[in-house]
Amino acid sequence: MEWLESLEGIEELESAEAFLDYFGVAYDPAQVRISRLHIMHRFHQALCGAAAPEELPGRHALAARLLAEAYQAFAGIPVREQSSLRVYQRLEPQFVPLSALREVRP
Template identity: 45%
Template sequence: MPSAFSAGSVGNDLESRMSGLESAEDFLEFFGVDFDPQVVRVNRLHILQRFHDYLQRADATDHAALRACLARAYGDFVRSDALTERVFRVHQRAAGIATVPLSAIGRRRAP
């Protein structure tokens, strides 16, 4: 289960009911989100990662809030694709997006 569910952020009953969910399809069916199997087949990991990302930012503690996060994550990939959404770092790097630590930025002093 994603770490967003830890520390009591979701009720024990809901968390226990979700403990057996394994696939993107399982989550979508559990939360009653209509989905196109082809979209899920192509983007399953991206959908689950985006769901996790949304949970990290949201105060999702009940079924309705979790469902909204999942529906939003799924919808991102209905309207777009994995390369455009850049969920995973490998896609970010391929697009030339990189993070540079602030300590690495500066002027070199002449000797």
Template identity: 40%
Template sequence: MTDDEFDLDLEDLSSAEDFLTYFEIDFDPSVVHVNRLHILQRFHDYLEQVEEMPDSGIARRALYADLLKSAYRDFVVSDAATEKVFRVFRMNEPKSVRVALSDLTERMPDAARL
């Protein structure tokens, strides 16, 4: 497999199922159905952590397969809320803010008459 062939193959993949099938990873469709975006995002995150990408297409394919299998397994043994892949799951709880009534009436003088 050449680098170009591998890159062209990747361009044709569009869904989590496509990726898992291409890399010959057995998967439970019900897990993928619920977590498809989380699995692909985790796979992307794992790829970004690779310091030096292998030169050959065969070595890259093996690395991608291992990382995708790890990403998939993360959601077999856990769930999206626990794994917190997307930023929305990592956001802090809303903070309470107190505003004195006098501060509001100073800014809106007509409000005091209501």
């Protein structure tokens, strides 16, 4: 993923929107507000698995495509269905009846 740092101005980007703008990916701001962490996580995973082209324009095009794919993975779909973050991969929620709870006193 070090190859990404070879792109001019990339180290100045601080938000998901900044990355999307930099790579020219059209996006819905409301969707990015909801899914920014997931989009950037998916982008990072894709970058780690990608073989970088030798030439700079090819690197830019590859990163733009990977970011667009990461964004599209979450566009209009509930985050829970697409996220690879562990918090969404837990087992079904457990039900604890109110009668099973006890008061805790110091």
